[in-house]
Amino acid sequence: xxxxxxxxxxxxxxxxxxxxxxxxxxxxxxxxxxxxxxxxxxxxxxxxxxxxxxxxxxxxxxxxxxxxxxxxxxxxxxxxxxxxxxxxxxxxxxxxxxxxxxxxxxxxxxxxxxxxxxxxxxxxxxxxxxxxxxxxxxxxxxxxxx
Numbered sequence: 001x002x003x004x005x006x007x008x009x010x011x012x013x014x015x016x017x018x019x020x021x022x023x024x025x026x027x028x029x030x031x032x033x034x035x036x037x038x039x040x041x042x043x044x045x046x047x048x049x050x051x052x053x054x055x056x057x058x059x060x061x062x063x064x065x066x067x068x069x070x071x072x073x074x075x076x077x078x079x080x081x082x083x084x085x086x087x088x089x090x091x092x093x094x095x096x097x098x099x100x101x102x103x104x105x106x107x108x109x110x111x112x113x114x115x116x117x118x119x120x121x122x123x124x125x126x127x128x129x130x131x132x133x134x135x136x137x138x139x140x141x142x143x144x145x146x
Contacts, residue, residue, distance in 0.1 A: 030126045037122045040111050045070065045078045047119065050087065050104065050112045058103040060093065087111055 015021050034044055042050070048068040053059070056067065065075035079102055082088035087108035093099035104112065127135045 026126075030122075033125050034122050037118050037125065039115050039118055042111075042115065043078075045074065046082055046087075047115065049075070049078050049082060049102075050108060050115075051119065053088065053102065053104045054109065054112045058091070058101050061090070061100045061102050064102050082108065 031044060034047075038047060045068075048070075049064065052064065052067050059067070061075060061079060062072065064079070065072055068075065070078065079088055079090070083090060086105055089103055089105050091101040091103060093101050127138070130138060
């Protein structure tokens with residue numbers, strides 16, 4: 001019998017020990033919490049767009065995509081759905097008619113402000129298993145990986 005036998009792949013690679021797999025599971029947990037707690041039937045991408053527009057105001061759609069870390073097609077589809085719901089509006093940039101600007105409607109502002117408290121509670125629930133110092137450390141480490 002050989003003493004230098006090859007180890008099985010499962011001895012080398014365990015899916016549960018892989019950071020990407022763990023991050024996806026945590027993301028799924030957060031998404032479930034989000035779906036249970038957010039109001040107005042919002043999806044995570046819609047909330048990101050609403051919250052960022054509330055924060056930065058009217059902005060070019062391409063810049064909005066960068067500001068919420070979405071590719072062009074995803075931000076366009078998200079904005080399309082928000083426009084259809086009357087929560088956002090598109091405008092032509094007066095300085096450059098080729099640019100499309102996005103802004104919140106008054107209804108969009110109301111939905112956003114109504115959900116800020118829920119969004120904070122969602123984040124708190126997501127990290128509830130952690131101590132305060134663990135939560136701070138996790139945030140610092142994730143920022144470093146961003």
